[in-house]
Amino acid sequence: MRKTDFNLVIQALKKFDTFLIASHENPDGDAIGAMLACGLALEKMRKRVTLFSPDPLPENLRFLPGSAKIISRLQEKKFDAIIVLDASDIKRLRLNLSGLRYQALINIDHHPQKKPFGDLRLVAPNASSASEIAYLLIKNLVDLNAAMATCLLTGIFTDTGSFQHANTSPYTMEIAAHLMKTGANLNKIARATYQNKSLSALKVWGLALARVKQDRKKGVTLSAITQKDLKEIGAKQEDLEGVVNVINSAAGTKYALLLLEQKGNKIRASLRSEKGRGVDVGRIAERYGGGGHALASGFTIKGRLAWKKGSG
């Protein structure tokens, strides 16, 4: 991250008075954590802040302070500045920018960006998360408090997969230490986001793992869950969030594939890989009309799933 970019964003956050803070569809812990922390910091600076997410928050992020303030439909159309967090592509906001009036679009992200956007860009692919960048900004603007620290640590915790992913640097750990000293409870965050699964969620995870298959030649490890499975167990589709990462961790896996049957003759595929395995799952997804990036992607095709018992 360039010092000049950093300073320009700091200046803009000080200068402007009304902000729209927005993040991507299907929001995750990092998108919401960074958004809420920035919102809290700007409010402390006596700015007026609107928080926007195109999709509602997943259940496990609703413990975050201020999360009830996030809206999915904009009433106001005029802001001094729009801050976009954690979005590698402006399209993922599902926000009609041309219908809004604003002086500056500020893009803060940790993904490498294929289509850079924004009047001001603070893009740091070395940061673990948007929340890690937000931490550095906020520390330069206000005194951190426990609510901000909780939001930021949630973003860092979830986007590093509990500090296990390769994006976790020693600085990430030092930041986590500081956030804990400021009042964030890491154990509570872990329990709210990762643990505390419903019994039916645990069962459907189990079913997905029990069914796992591997094609050693292609290096793909895959599993599948049908609508019938969900119905029998009483589980929801969102209960399967994260299971593809576990499948991706199986020995011998070059990439993981989870097929999830949708209502209405559709199948949603989620793909994951890891650095150094030589697979670009973004390209695989593109072939099927989907998208994403080299290590995480997805696509939807027409059809129904049949899973033969005993075929695992």
Add this chain to the structure above:
Amino acid sequence: MRKTDFNLVIQALKKFDTFLIASHENPDGDAIGAMLACGLALEKMRKRVTLFSPDPLPENLRFLPGSAKIISRLQEKKFDAIIVLDASDIKRLRLNLSGLRYQALINIDHHPQKKPFGDLRLVAPNASSASEIAYLLIKNLVDLNAAMATCLLTGIFTDTGSFQHANTSPYTMEIAAHLMKTGANLNKIARATYQNKSLSALKVWGLALARVKQDRKKGVTLSAITQKDLKEIGAKQEDLEGVVNVINSAAGTKYALLLLEQKGNKIRASLRSEKGRGVDVGRIAERYGGGGHALASGFTIKGRLAWKKGSG
């Protein structure tokens, strides 16, 4: 941890020349990580070191530098000092101390101890792990290197459950940051210890989770795996290591119970709970002739398991 205890142990480590370092049966990442790091540090101080574990190392810890030096049968019987790491009870060493000659028994641990032992005791229940205490000692004795850092971070990582348990303090995170700066690769440690599961391990985890049941009144969430299951999947018993912690994280759980059928008409039960749930699983295990402590215990009973399909 009392400053005087700490200084006395430092003095002893400097004074003596030959050491036996020992840890508990069924060794985990913390026992082995702390043992290896202490061994490496003492060797750097030109001491003679013997490393002892009553049981062989689990597969996923054999990547640790120096792990091949750990022995399970003692040839030598005379040492200046014996260092016992991570063992709340001296019995868990399965070491005939009366058959050994030594000047001092040094007990370094982070568990609250029911039967304190040792001529020197450095017991710090606030530390995340024995490895965290070992880190503080080693830092006062030698320059840390990458090999020591890898061992210590493995101990901290595994005993905090990837920093998710309540024993993770801000200081734990700062220590982890320092160890990473010294050359420990957290992502590699996570992959070696937690991920990289065999396909059959993943399947048997899945089966255990898919079968989970909950008695809401008693607050027990349980699952069971038979010998037939293991055989059909081609999994080993040690593949189930850790799954009881996942069962313990289900919503509504006061304590988790995993029943694992053994060869020869025996069933092994593992119990887990968490702080604040008001259950002492150590007491439950004692009732059945087993042992452990309030949050983790186990027992073995005679019998065979029958798991009815569809009873989940």
